[in-house]
Each structure stands twice: as C-alpha cells, then as structure tokens.
Ligand SMILES: NC(=O)C1=CN([C@@H]2O[C@H](COP(=O)(O)OP(=O)(O)OC[C@H]3O[C@@H](n4cnc5c(N)ncnc54)[C@H](OP(=O)(O)O)[C@@H]3O)[C@@H](O)[C@H]2O)[C@@H](O)CC1
C-alpha cells in the first residue's frame with residue numbers, strides 16, 4: 001500500500017474536492033468511521049471527544065454528533081474558543097448540539113473511551129502549554145484512546161514525537177497511511193491502525209505519484225522470483241559469500257545458508273585457506289573454495305556467478321575493500337554489509353564513486369545505524385531534523401546504491417526516489433547473526449536476477465516473516481530453517497499453488 005505524506009494527503013483531498021466531492025462530505029465520512037470504531041472499542045459507557053482548532057477537531061465534532069444521535073453519552077472538550085473555529089471545522093461544530101467544555105484536564109473524568117481529535121496532519125510545531133498538559137493528562141488517565149488520523153503530537157511524515165504525544169489504543173486514518181504511522185516512534189503510539197475508505201478515488205494516486213510504500217508483497221510480487229518448472233539450479237543463479245578468517249567464519253555461513261534457503265540455485269563460500277577446513281566441515285549443500293586474495297576472488301566470480309555477499313565477518317580494512325572493488329569491477333550484483341561498509345569509513349566517496357561509475361550496478365548497502373553513520377555522518381540518527389525516511393533516501397541518492405537501514409522500521413530506498421518501510425519485524429528479530437541472514441536473503445533474490453530495490457524489499461519482508469514464524473527465543477540459525485514455512489505463507493497469500 002502506498003504511503004502519503006501530509007502534503008500528498010492534502011493533495012488527495014484537494015483533487016477529490018475538485019472532482020466534485022465537497023470537503024465536508026469527506027469530514028462526515030471520517031466522523032462516521034470514527035464513531036463506528038469508537039462503538040467497537042467501547043460498547044457502552046461515556047465517551048469524551050477532545051477536539052483541536054483544525055479539521056482534525058472537525059472530525060471529532062462529527063463523530064461526537066453521530067455517537068450522540070445513536071444514544072451514546074458524549075461530551076466534548078475544545079482546545080480553543082468555539083467562535084474561532086473556521087471552515088469545515090466550524091460547520092462540524094455547528095452540528096454538535098451539546099455543551100462544549102474548556103481545555104481543563106480535571107474535566108477528563110473517567111469515560112469508557114477518549115477520542116483524540118486534537119491534532120492530525122496539520123501539526124507543524126512542538127506541542128507546549130495547554131495542549132501538552134491535556135495530552136499528558138489523557139495518557140495518565142489510563143482510559144483507552146481512539147486517535148483520529150494520527151495520535152496527536154506525532155508527526156505524520158517522520159513519526160517523531162513533537163514535544164508530547166497521545167499513546168493511542170487504536171488509530172483510524174483514511175485512504176492511505178502516512179510514513180509516520182509506520183516509522184518509530186510513531187508506530188508504537190498508534191496502537192492498532194485502521195485505514196478507512198472515505199470515498200477518495202484511487203485514481204488520484206496517479207496524479208500525486210507517491211514514491212513511498214509499505215514493504216509487503218503488494219509492492220514487489222511482480223518481481224518475486226518464482227522457480228520455473230523447466231528451471232534448474234543454474235537458472236536460479238550462483239551466489240558467492242566471502243568468509244572472514246578462521247576466528248570469524250560463522251557470519252558468512254549464516255549468509256550462505258540464507259542465500260540457499262532464499263532461493264539461490266548454488267552458493268559458494270570464498271574462504272581463506274587457513275579457514276577452509278572449518279568452513280568445509282560446517283557446510284554441506286553450500287560449496288567452499290580457497291580464496292585468499294582479491295585476484296583469486298576476481299577469478300572465482302569471473303565465472304558463472306550472479307551475486308556476491310561481502311561483509312559478514314569479513315574483517316575491516318584493505319583486504320575487504322579489495323574484494324568489494326573486485327565485485328564491482330566484475331559487475332556482479334552485490335550485497336555490501338557490515339565490515340564491507342566499515343572498510344570504507346575513511347573515504348566513503350571512494351565507494352560511492354565506484355558504484356556510480358556503473359549506472360547499471362545492482363548494489364545494496366545494508367547498514368545498521370552505527371555503520372550508516374560511518375558512511376553518511378551528516379545523515380546520522382543524531383541529525384534530528386531529518387526523518388529516517390529522508391536520511392535513507394538521501395543516502396541512496398548520494399551513494400548510487402539501494403540503501404537499507406536496519407531497525408524495527410527498516411527503510412529501503414532507491415537512488416530513483418522510491419522507498420519502502422517495513423513493519424513486520426518482531427522485536428526478537430534483533431539477535432546476533434540476524435543481519436547476516438538478511439544479507440543472504442537479499443543475495444538470494446539478486447542471484448535470481450531481481451533488481452536491487454525489489455531484492456532488498458523482498459529480503460526485509462521475508463526476514464521479518466521468518467522472525468514471526470520462528471517466534472520468541474529465536475536465534476539466527478532458526479531464521480534460515482523456517483524459510484520453507486515463510487515461502488508457503490507467501491505462496492498462499494499470492495495464490496500460487498505448490
Ligand atoms: N486530508 C484529508 O483528506 C482529510 C483531512 N481531514 C482531517 O483534517 C486534518 C488536518 O486538518 P488541519 O489541516 O486543519 O490540521 P489539524 O491537524 O487539525 O491541526 C489544526 C491546527 O492546529 C494548529 N497547530 C499545529 N501544531 C500545533 C501545536 N503544536 N500546538 C498548537 N497548535 C498547533 C495549527 O493551526 P495554527 O495554530 O497554526 O493556526 C493547525 O492548523 C487531518 O488530520 C484529518 O483529521 C478530514 O476531515 C477530511 C479528509
């Protein structure tokens with residue numbers, strides 16, 4: 001599903017109004033949907049609507065009137081003077097025949113449900129003063145909260161908390177979610193997210209051209225590499241994974257096994273000679289070749305090899321950098337992870353220049369925040385002015401590679417502006433070796449000819465699903481072993497027989 005920024009959503013609104021649906025019709029549809037959700041959340045008992053000065057508050061007034069008409073006991077607190085309301089919000093407030101209470105936290109009482117209609121897409125500065133006191137009091141009340149569009153205080157584009165934010169039980173949004181519904185911390189403030197149809201035609205999307213989407217099979221199913229009946233292991237491609245030295249071979253083996261489980265036809269671990277026996281003893285379906293130098297590596301991948309995974313346990317320094325350069329020179333699809341990234345920390349532009357020298361290069365960089373800040377110091381987490389989405393998009397443009405920034409809300413961005421946010425990773429996926437498996441899964445799709453952006457998105461989604469499939473207590477080895485169940489789940493979802 002596409003994700004719309006607050007500006008893109010406002011444009012969807014404008015286009016719908018220009019096509020003949022009055023804005024107030026949309027607000028009525030929102031208000032009715034909010035009333036339905038409120039009835040689901042609280043079947044009985046009083047409901048308090050806390051409304052702000054804009055159209056989010058207008059939605060709240062419509063919901064209040066609808067619920068009162070259904071016989072519910074409803075009260076309304078308004079952040080501003082009723083007489084100062086404008087436009088559709090003023091119209092909505094006219095439809096509310098009950099009393100309007102002032103913004104005083106002592107008036108919250110103990111309702112069965114609070115409807116949060118303070119701020120939505122129009123939040124444009126940190127929350128302070130009266131609204132902040134109100135938000136803090138609502139959070140402290142322990143009453144379930146239904147947020148309209150966004151939990152008030154959450155930035156719809158970045159998911160950031162702007163001073164204070166409502167911790168919602170459920171959030172109802174309309175037409176399409178916003179990036180802030182999926183990016184942290186926003187996602188954890190939304191509670192359960194419902195996306196409601198309010199009569200905006202999908203046709204407006206082609207006029208808006210959104211570039212960001214939720215990472216799920218709807219996004220990449222057309223690119224997903226299905227094994228062909230007439231195929232064989234060579235048509236499914238050959239991946240090479242670089243092993244570290246004798247004390248650091250496990251990471252490469254995890255990647256290699258994930259590449260094989262993920263669908264690569266053949267996988268070879270390129271191992272230093274002194275670690276050959278260790279690797280060979282621990283591998284069965286994965287092959288092993290003795291490789292000590294970048295020249296030997298170039299020789300190996302110069303044959304029938306489609307993709308290389310370089311970085312897990314590889315070691316930091318010139319040796320690993322040399323293998324990366326060999327991979328790029330051979331024009332193989334590449335996953336560059338962990339030490340392959342840190343090996344360029346001194347001069348990231350050297351890496352980016354090499355990648356950009358070949359406009360056809362299919363390269364995925366898979367940093368965690370620490371590795372990301374080594375390559376893109378000005379875009380690091382500490383630069384609080386930019387959202388994770390903006391930071392990764394800028395990194396992709398700069399590097400010429402698809403950049404995947406790991407986390408509970410993993411973002412994948414392409415140099416062409418496309419980006420995807422994942423929300424299917426369970427918390428227990430953050431475990432030693434998990435990233436090595438992810439690199440292998442991405443390599444599996446690259447090996448089968450999937451373009452870098454889709455390969456990265458597929459890998460992230462499969463990895464998240466594997467985490468859920470394996471469940472709490474998983475270790476990285478489990479992720480590769482549940483892949484058949486993840487494939488079955490995906491095939492079922494796509495209606496593909498097996
Ligand atoms: N798009 C759609 O399809 C549809 C949208 N709809 C709804 O409209 C909502 C957007 O409405 P909106 O633009 O009126 O803004 P909203 O979020 O109500 O904010 C209100 C005002 O608060 C103020 N303000 C901002 N930050 C502040 C702060 N920190 N502290 C204090 N004040 C602050 C600022 O006003 P200012 O004070 O600057 O004059 C701002 O204008 C959207 O979320 C959805 O619910 C539906 O009705 C129909 C379909």
Ligand SMILES: [K+]
Pocket residue numbers: 056116117118119120147148149150151152
């Ligand atoms: K809200």
